[in-house]
Amino acid sequence: MAASGIDAAFRMLEGRWKMVIIFRLFEAPVLRFSELERAIPGVSQKMLIQQLRDLERDGIVDRTIFAQVPPKVEYGLTEWGKAMCPALDELLEWAALRPKQPLGRPSDRGSPHK
Secondary structure: OHHHHHHHHHHHHOOOOHHHHHHHHHHOOEEEHHHHHHHOOOOOHHHHHHHHHHHHHOOOEEEEEEOOOOOEEEEEEOHHHHOOHHHHHHHHHHHHOOOOOOOOOHHHHOOOOO
């Protein structure tokens, strides 16, 4: 039953920046916080921290802390997070097939449900 886990999956991935973070970590397997911040224009530090914590809690992102001064923290996808890559590639391919013109509302297409 493919739809049985959809709510849990969407809860893990919902959020304005989570998918953007995941795609950035597919492009560069390890990024420091400041690199992620620069790679995602428009995200606030607070929101980036929150989204990264959620992704870490859900087992999608791994955070590595280096004991040094100044502190160094790196983020990368876990093996489970990397397993999303084929599904996200398919999503991008599907999005690329979008018709050029919007289809309009159902009533504009002569829907029999008028």
